[in-house]
Amino acid sequence: MSEKRFQEVLAKIPYSVCVVTVGLGGLENGLTISWLSQVSFEPPMLAFSIDKQHYSAELVEDVPNFVVNLLAEDQLEIAGHFAKRSMTGDSKIEGVDYRTTETGLAILTDALAYYECDVVAQHEAGDHWIIIGEVTDAAILNDGAPLTSAQGLRYKK
Ligand SMILES: Cc1cc2nc3c(=O)[nH]c(=O)nc-3n(C[C@H](O)[C@H](O)[C@H](O)COP(=O)(O)O)c2cc1C
Numbered sequence: 001m002s003e004k005r006f007q008e009v010l011a012k013i014p015y016s017v018c019v020v021t022v023g024l025g026g027l028e029n030g031l032t033i034s035w036l037s038q039v040s041f042e043p044p045m046l047a048f049s050i051d052k053q054h055y056s057a058e059l060v061e062d063v064p065n066f067v068v069n070l071l072a073e074d075q076l077e078i079a080g081h082f083a084k085r086s087m088t089g090d091s092k093i094e095g096v097d098y099r100t101t102e103t104g105l106a107i108l109t110d111a112l113a114y115y116e117c118d119v120v121a122q123h124e125a126g127d128h129w130i131i132i133g134e135v136t137d138a139a140i141l142n143d144g145a146p147l148t149s150a151q152g153l154r155y156k157k
Pocket of ligand 1: 033
């Protein structure tokens with residue numbers, strides 16, 4: 001199978017679109033992700049996959065926790081904003097409505113829900129890291145349907 005065909009078939013898998021926020025003390029950042037899944041009931045755990053080359057991947061290596069912000073179906077613009085590539089030391093969070101967790105991570109107030117996680121494991125998966133987090137706090141913030149890859153948003157190389 002050609003690489004192009006392979007990617008087309010993989011693109012049939014549906015995903016929710018989220019913003020993961022990471023970092024502390026002036027090195028806060030957020031990035032749009034879609035490769036996310038619940039991976040345990042007890043304790044509740046989420047895992048996401050991050051490209052080793054992303055600026056945010058460096059931050060994830062250094063911090064003990066992260067927040068997954070589940071975007072609402074009308075938050076395409078926010079998804080686009082956080083999908084922009086950071087310059088080193090650049091933060092995309094300024095200018096977006098947010099509040100902070102007790103540990104200082106950003107919760108996007110217009111998101112549908114958030115899940116605050118402690119990093120419990122990191123595994124190599126080809127050109128990505130799989131980051132596994134135990135959910136320590138979570139809440140529904142707003143009513144509505146989630147933003148999904150079915151709305152034409154795709155994570156491409
Ligand atoms: C719909 C969508 C889904 C994405 N999903 C992921 C993902 O699951 N993992 C990832 O590493 N990057 C994903 N990206 C790409 C990052 O958001 C993008 O490369 C971003 O520039 C990285 O931010 P940074 O430079 O601040 O680290 C996705 C982008 C879009 C538009």
